[in-house]
Amino acid sequence: MDSFFARNRLSSYLDRTLPKNEAEAISEAIARDIALSADVQAMQKTLSMMHTCGRAQAPTGFNARTMASIAARPVPGSQVAWLQRRMARMPAELLALAGATIVILIAINRADDGADPQPGAQQSTIEAPVEVPKDNTEAVDEASDTAAGEPTEPVPPPSGDAVATVTKSSPSKARTPVPTTLPYDPSSPLSYRILHGGDQVLYDIAVLADETGGRLVDVHGKLFTPHSLNESRSFSQLYLITNIDEAPKAHAMLIERSGMEPYPINGPQPPLGEDETVFLIEAQL
Amino acid sequence: MSEAPNLIRRFHAGEANAFAELVSTHQDDLYTLCLRAVGMDKAEALAETVLLAAHQALHRLDPDTHLYNWLMQLAVEHIEASGPNKGDPSGGLDEQSTTIQTLLDALETPFRVAVIMRDIIRLSEIQIAEILQLPLGTVRSRIHRARLNMARSIAPIMDNV
Numbered sequence: 001m002d003s004f005f006a007r008n009r010l011s012s013y014l015d016r017t018l019p020k021n022e023a024e025a026i027s028e029a030i031a032r033d034i035a036l037s038a039d040v041q042a043m044q045k046t047l048s049m050m051h052t053c054g055r056a057q058a059p060t061g062f063n064a065r066t067m068a069s070i071a072a073r074p075v076p077g078s079q080v081a082w083l084q085r086r087m088a089r090m091p092a093e094l095l096a097l098a099g100a101t102i103v104i105l106i107a108i109n110r111a112d113d114g115a116d117p118q119p120g121a122q123q124s125t126i127e128a129p130v131e132v133p134k135d136n137t138e139a140v141d142e143a144s145d146t147a148a149g150e151p152t153e154p155v156p157p158p159s160g161d162a163v164a165t166v167t168k169s170s171p172s173k174a175r176t177p178v179p180t181t182l183p184y185d186p187s188s189p190l191s192y193r194i195l196h197g198g199d200q201v202l203y204d205i206a207v208l209a210d211e212t213g214g215r216l217v218d219v220h221g222k223l224f225t226p227h228s229l230n231e232s233r234s235f236s237q238l239y240l241i242t243n244i245d246e247a248p249k250a251h252a253m254l255i256e257r258s259g260m261e262p263y264p265i266n267g268p269q270p271p272l273g274e275d276e277t278v279f280l281i282e283a284q285l
Numbered sequence: 286m287s288e289a290p291n292l293i294r295r296f297h298a299g300e301a302n303a304f305a306e307l308v309s310t311h312q313d314d315l316y317t318l319c320l321r322a323v324g325m326d327k328a329e330a331l332a333e334t335v336l337l338a339a340h341q342a343l344h345r346l347d348p349d350t351h352l353y354n355w356l357m358q359l360a361v362e363h364i365e366a367s368g369p370n371k372g373d374p375s376g377g378l379d380e381q382s383t384t385i386q387t388l389l390d391a392l393e394t395p396f397r398v399a400v401i402m403r404d405i406i407r408l409s410e411i412q413i414a415e416i417l418q419l420p421l422g423t424v425r426s427r428i429h430r431a432r433l434n435m436a437r438s439i440a441p442i443m444d445n446v
Contacts, residue, residue, distance in 0.1 A: 011429035042436035046388065047404055053381045054405030058316040059329055063308050066333050070304065070340050215297075225345045 003033045010036075010043060184251040186244055189269065190262035191280035192254040201283045202226035202236055208257065212250040214242035221270040234285035239270050239278050247277045254279060293348045304340055311356055314406050318357065321389055321401045322364045331367060335360045357416045361398055388435040399424060400431035 006029035012018045013026045030037050194201055206226045209216050216224040217239050224238045242250045255262065265280045272278055292310075295303040315335060320328035339359055346355065389397050402408045402416070414424045 007433075008429070011425070011432055038440060039433065039436055042440040043432050046432060046435045046439050049381050049385055050400075050404040051407075053379070054317070054321065054385055054401075056313070056317045056320050058312040058332070062312055062316065062329065062332070063305065066308055066312075066336050067305055069333060069337060073337070073340075223345055223347055 003029055003036045006030065006033070006036055007039060010040060014040070014043060014047060184248045186247055186277050189265045189278050189280070190251070191265045191282065192258045192262045193260050194258050194281065194283045195260070197229075197257075197283050197285065199228045199230060199285060201229060201285070202238070203228075204257070205238070205240070205281060205283060208250070208253050209240055209242075212240075212242045212246045212253065214240050214246065214250060216240055217270050219268050219270055229283070229285040231285070236283050238281050238283070240281060241270065241272060241276050241278050244275045244277050247279075250279060254281065291348075292352055293343065293346055293350065296343050297348065304343070307339075307352065307356075308336055311353060314353075315356065315360055317406055318360055318398075318401055319364065321386065321405055322394070322397055323367050324386065324390070327367065331363055332360075335363050338363070351415070354412065354416045357402070358418070361417065364398060365394055384439070388438050391438060392431050392434060396427050396431040396434070399427040400435070403428045404432070 006013075006026045009018060009022070009026055013023060016023075018026070030040055194205075197204070203226050206216060216226070218224050219237075219239065227233075227236075229236065240250060240254075251262075265278075269278050269280075292303055292307055296307075312332070316328060316332045319331045319335070323331055335356070339356055342359075389401065392400070399413060399417070402413045403410065408416075410421060410424050410428070413428075414421045417424060
């Protein structure tokens, strides 16, 4: 073996991981070549120093200092972290709240004045209930009452076109409270849709999972990592697995968050443990 | 490196001591890697940063993950992001330790990390390949080149150490 190939195998030679015949060939090359022999000696010295003096122990109190730093931070995935995320988004929400308050105050003032409503305004107030989905009868009644004190008449059920119009033009109106008393049947797992959930909807679902002591997984049962939704990644399908005792609570919270009636799961489900049940969640930006 | 049994599961279950146990189990290897990779000045802060990042990510880690490898992988990512060591290599170390640090500082980060794991922390080449997520041949090559560079740098001063 020439010196070039021998030099390329010096590490393995010193680690004693070479086959016997190859190690013997390298020993012969080292005996022949003074430069190679010097490399071997220098490498042996380096290895010896690293083996004996290289390791270090963590400084005294390192563990305590690290744990103190960790204690000063919010627990990941907890309600504190959730609150911090909310606080970061507060200015936009406050602005929206202020805008909504102004609109409501103007509407109340107009109703109190008893003035003839503008034709356009009347039309929009009457049309609003028609745009609300079927199950929001309470909202329909309220809106009818504010229509310049006119007698309440039965409001025709919304057509499919009208509901579709709402979904496209004003998504916030589509999210209406749904009774959370719908019975939960553990023998038939359900799927819940969260439309227009916002970019942080998956984090909200993670908080919901925390509150019900559950975990979020994909269809194979691997833990699901929440992430922000955006235009290019606007939909996510995940499973919440909870203990069967927590299932009614999770069911109620999911219906409240979804604002829509759940439907039975048709398709694969992640593997479940004993006394566990599963909820399919389809979340959209 | 043996794994602490079910440490990730215990952390997921909310056991208060689970993370403290993780720190005390792995702190020496983690600190050694940081010390030799970025120097005395930044080592402790970097090791703490790695553990904080681990704490933030651990709640969504698959319980079957090899915790030690994952932690070292996280450390390597932070080391690569922190850049080369420009501090004083002696910084409180004895003469031989300073010599090692000087030789390591002269290496590029990928070679330095590989040789630290192999010859100082004494991990196997297979485990290093798993941590660095590289083919075994690449890891062997990096270790060999690092050793050879260090050997050639130490030769002129070998009589003094």
